[in-house]
Amino acid sequence: MEAVAAAWERYAAGRAPRRTMNAVGATTWLNWTQYPDHGPSESLLGSVHGRRVLELGCGTGCNLAHLATLGADCVGIDIAPGQRAKAEARWGDLPGLTFRTAEATEFLAGHPDSFDVVLSIFGxxxxxxxxxxxxxxxxxxxxxxxxxxxxxxxxxxxxPRGALSEARAVSRWDYSARQWAALLSSARFTDITAEIIGPPAGECEGTLVVRAGR
Known part of the structure; x- marks a missing residue:
């Protein structure tokens, strides 16, 4: 686990911080895709006001901060220790927002029935x-x-072959929308939607976006 955390810490160190304002002048926003100002909004989650929200792999907290401004009670976890410091430096004064350094499965195992929404954006x-x-x-x-x-x-x-070797320490699970839907159904999720969101003009790769309920 230490090797995985170190790999993500190195990855995070090379990432540029999210800009302070998006194309329409908003200072917080949720971005599901790898492209700025593209893709569905937070409406994919339904109303988050008054709801308990967990983001797995929250990075510097920019997506989660937006949900906090909408009245959600938010917790963000990330395995890379440096990400918590960056998130707290940028969003630490925002109410309803907590950041922790944690591995996803270990954190989830200790928090049954704790959240109304769990999200993961490229996480x-x-x-x-x-x-x-x-x-x-x-x-x-x-x-x-x-x-x-x-x-x-x-x-x-x-x-898709399950774990694909990346950066020696990190594995990735590449599945199609159909395969994710089947996996979620097997895990007893309901109301499952899984689709590829088309890319913006000039780009060729879309984004897989999946939603399910308990």
């Missing part, structure tokens, strides 16, 4: 064995809760 859902992660996510959701995540789609010419 641990892509990098954790779903046979382990999905039951823990469902366990952590309250009845009627929502689970949503996004990541790049599996390449059409690549058979």
């Amino acid at each position: 641990p859902v892509w990098f954790t064995d779903p046979a382990i992660l999905l039951p823990l996510v469902r366990q952590s959701l309250s009845p009627g809760g929502v689970f949503a995540f996004s990541h790049r789609p599996a390449r059409p010419d690549q058979e």
Whole structure:
């Protein structure tokens, strides 16, 4: 686990911080895709006002901060220790927002029925064995809760093989929308939608966006 945390810490160190304002002048916003100002809004989660929200792999907290401004009670976890410091430096004065350094499965195992919404944007859902992660996510959701995540789609010419070696320490689970839907159904999620969001003009790769309920 230390090697994985160190790999993500190195990755985070090379990432540029999110800009302070988006194309329409907002200072907080939620971005599901790898492209700025593109893709669905937070409405994918339903109303978050007064709801308990957990983000897996929150990074510097920019997506979660937006949900906090909408009245959600938010917790963000990230395995890279430096990300918590960056998140707290930028968003530490925002009420209803807490950041922790934690590995996703370990955190979820200790918080049954704790959250109304669990989300992961290019986060641990892509990098954790779903046979382990999905039951823990469902366990952590309250009845009627929502689970949503996004990541790049599996390449059409690549058979998903489970763990794919990356950066020596990090593994990735590449599955199609159909395969994710089947996995979520097997883990007893309901109301499952999984689709590829088309890219903006000039780009060729879409984004897989998945939503399910408990």
